[in-house]
Amino acid sequence: MDLIIPGSGLIIWQIIGFGILLIILGKFAWKPILSALEEREGAIEDALKAAENARNEMAHLKAENEKLLQKARTERDQILKSANETSAKMIEEAKEEASKAGAKMIEDAKAVIETEKKAALSEVKNQVATLALDVTEKLLRKQLKTEESQKELVEEFVNDLKLN
Template identity: 70%
Template sequence: MDLIVPESGLVIWQALGFIILFILLAKFAWGPIISALDEREQAIESAILAAENARNEMANLKSQNETLLQEARLERDQLIQKASEASARMIEEAKEEANKVGAQMIENAKAVIETEKQAALAEVRTQVAILSLQVSEKLLRRELKDTASHKALVDEFVNDLKLN
């Protein structure tokens, strides 16, 4: 039974030891332990605040990044549109220039053809005049007695001229 019910002297010494241990712990250990716990709590709170600030800053940076990307895409689209318009304008100008050059070439060709035509007509007139002189010469050399052959020769000459 002694083990279950302690003696009163033992209880007093245990209580006295506990009180002395409590006073020593309160004086030397609890202060540093409490201050260490407070420092740790403050460090954790500051780390949480820093993480929250970093998260907010990342959100702001992400928002700014999205804005910059949006602006870059818009600028890219504008540049592509301007390049496309410039390309279309250059193509249209090239077509117009080609049409002008083609029209000028056609006009030049028509002028050359007209000049050649006039030269050919002048040549034909010259040939007709020469042939007329030759016919006249042949007619004069023949005897003018036969008017029927003279008339047939002139008619033949006129028909040859109409065919050419």
């Protein structure tokens, strides 16, 4: 039974040895171990704080990127709207210019047609007058071939003059 239950002297020496070991460890080993643990704990806390700061910074950057994207979308929409308005305005101006040009061409054509018409009518009148004179001359020559017919015509003219 000696093996199962140690003697009292052995227990005392073990307690004294354990106490000396605790004193030696307390003076030399516990302080470096505790300082290493505290240092490690501080490093872990710093790493956690850095991770939290990085997460906050990422959230801030993400929010700022979202704002920039929204602003870019708004600007894009405004630019597209402005471009569409400008395009519509340019098309409308081109239509108006084409309409004005067409109206001017029609007016010019009407003026040319009117001028040509007047010139043609004047030409026709001149030709009719010339033909009438030619016909009258030929008729008078035929009718006034004889001396008698000439005297009759002169008397008729004289009588007409006296009446007027």
